[in-house]
Amino acid sequence: MADPQAGARVPPEPQAETLVEPVRVNGSAAEATLSSAELAWRPTGAGRDSGGRRKLELESDVLGFQVEGRALKLATFTRGDVTGAGRPPSPPGCGGGAGDRRRGEVAVEMESEEAAERWGHAIRDRFASLGRPKRLFFIVNPYGGKRGGRKIFQTEVLPLIEAADIHYTMQETNYRLHAQEIAGSLDLRKYDGIICVSGDGILVEVVNGLLQRDDWDKAIKVPLGIIPAGTGNGMVQGLLHSAGEPFSMSNAVFAIIRGHRRALDVTSVVQGKTKFFSVMMLTWGLVADIDIESEKFRWMGSARIDFYSLLRAVNLRRYNGRILFVPAPGYEGFGDPVEQTISCKSNGASNAVEGDITNVHNNETCTYSGPSTDDPDLEWRSLKGPFVNVWISNIAFASEGVMIAPQAQFADGYLDAAIIKDCPWSVALGLLLRMKDGSYIESPYVEYFKVKALRIEPGLRVGSSTIGGIIDSDGEVLARGDRSQTKEEPEHLMAYGPPIQLTVDQGLATIFSPR
Ligand SMILES: Nc1ncnc2c1ncn2[C@@H]1O[C@H](COP(=O)(O)OP(=O)(O)OP(=O)(O)O)[C@@H](O)[C@H]1O
Structure with a gap:
């Protein structure tokens, strides 16, 4: 059947009227044009020879504005001198590094107060259409x-x-x-x-x-x-x-x-009836040990991480355990298939047995309970330890200088897993050094893949019958397998040993973003 809408003309988006006025910009005569995207001006009269057309992109060059009588005063925030008005020094604290924006002001004096009001309204409408917060x-x-x-x-x-x-x-x-x-x-x-x-x-x-x-x-x-x-x-x-x-x-x-806003995946981290929501990452092993244990060397300042990384690499720890996961499309070849019996009981992951993929969620309250993994068609796979480090992340960077998951997307509905398998200590040290640009994932000792859901079954440190590792989520200890270290720490949310399950809710949250 023919689509009744087919061929129907879609009315064009109403275009904001372009305003044109003779003005003075920072004191010099000019003709100014205001469109929905930009405010541009061309010197006229005696100033005609002093330069060509100048413009400010309303979206990316203008912080805000005020109308004062006949004057429209724009607070600008530009890279380089797009205004032609000379570059005023940045106020203290407002950047100034390479590629950084600088603050400035452009005063556009109109011929009447009505004209200034009209231009103010047009810019206000433009900012509202961009979704600028008030x-x-x-x-x-x-x-x-x-x-x-x-x-x-x-x-x-x-x-x-x-x-x-x-x-x-x-x-x-x-x-x-x-x-x-x-x-x-x-x-x-x-x-x-x-x-x-x-x-x-x-x-x-x-x-x-x-x-x-x-x-x-x-x-x-x-x-x-x-x-x-x-x-x-x-x-x-x-x-x-x-x-x-x-x-x-x-x-x-x-x-x-x-x-500007973008959608952001939310990860549910669940152990039994205990739940925690993350938008960033979970780490178990070498990096969690460095992050948390180096706290005792805080007096060293920023050198503490480098010092403790070297110490931990040379005295490399490996952890027993298993990672179960539902691969994202295209990553089905990672790990080994799991002989699975599916159980949909809500009795907690801590009761799970070998090969039992148990969904954990809390129906007792009307708060958010996270996505379900009940689907019997989910194909779980596994990787067995020992592991040096397990990193599960929704974002590319752990910090300014550490790119942990180069292929991570904010709202693809998947978590990126970067798993460093058992390796010599010299290899581990090299991998730590290559975390800056994310190139460590190219090593044959690293498995990097995307998952829809994942379960960590953390085991003991290789060579120890009592000591486990640290599981850290977004810089906070979630579970610790060495009870002798916990004296000064608050009670941790989860226990070390029982499985911890991660599932992703695609684009559940929203975050302001440059694009
Ligand atoms: N007034 C406070 N006193 C003590 N702790 C606080 C206070 N306010 C917040 N916190 C805690 O500080 C911790 C770290 O917060 P935040 O994420 O801002 O800093 P961070 O730099 O990532 O962490 P850190 O400096 O501890 O490495 C959080 O666990 C938070 O609950």
Whole structure:
């Protein structure tokens, strides 16, 4: 049957009217044109010979604007001097590194107040169509990274947010899991986004807080943002890198102001009735040991990671255990098939037996319970240890300088697994050095594949009958297999030994992104 719509003319998108006015730009006579995409001007009169056409892309060069009488004052944020108005020095804290944007101001004086108002309206409409946020809630961790969160907010974030005319509320975290509590009870109708000025850990707390709400399905759609004030900052690095932008504080802030969003996969990490939601990564073995155990060498400053990496590589630990996984399409050749008996009981992964793929989910509350793996058609496969390191990630970077999962996509619905198998210590050291650019995954000792679901069955360290490893999610210890180390740590969420299952919910969350 013929499609009744076929051949019907789709009405063209209404085009914003192009405005043309004689103006003075930073004091010089010009003719200015405002289209939906750009504000351009060409010098006229005596200034005609002083230069050609100049323009500002509204989306990517303009932070905000004000109308003052006949003047339209634009706060610009450009790479290089696109304004022709000379480059004013950047205010303190607003970048200035290679490829970084600089702040400036362009004053466009119109012939009448009405004209200035008309142009102001047109720019406001353009910003609204870009989805620029108007009201933001900031969560600042004064304790993360080098404990600079409060200063970063005041000197790096606020000047740009104010120039963009964004209303904001700021709250500092006072203790562990405070951000989770805040996100669990915030009146989300009042804000266009929640921004974490912190390390990646606070972002994860916010995701967990949103998913614990009764209205989790709406709450998790609130755009999230992150300003790098932590130790690792892998999420910001991943977002900026994916858009070809250099890592900088001001680029991270501007990515939020510009209002672009992207979907973000959410991983459910489940052990028995215990659940945790991650948007980044889980590590077991060498890298988790380096990350967590090197804390005791914090007095060394940034050298602690290099020092402890060398120590751990030379005294390489291998861990027994097994990884079960449902491969993503195209990765079915990895691992070995599992003789599986499917059970759909909700009795917890801790009761699972060899080859028993048990779905774990909690139907007792109306909070988010994660995707199901009940489907009997899922083809599980396995890899047996010993392992040197197991890395499961939704994003490409663990930190600014460590690319763990070069093929990871923010919302492909899969997790990237990078598994370092048993290898000589010299190989492990070489692989650590090649994590900077992600080339370590090319080693024959590394298995790299994508999965829809995965289960870790962590075992003991090779050569020990009592000691296991550390399982770390987004920088926090999830489970620890060496009880002698736990004296000063809070109770961990999960136990080391029983299986831990990961499933992915494609694009469940939303995050501000440069593109
Ligand atoms: N006021 C506070 N006092 C102590 N801990 C806090 C406070 N606020 C937040 N935290 C905790 O700090 C931890 C780290 O937070 P964040 O992600 O911002 O920094 P990070 O740089 O990734 O971590 P770290 O500096 O510990 O490596 C989180 O577990 C969070 O719960």
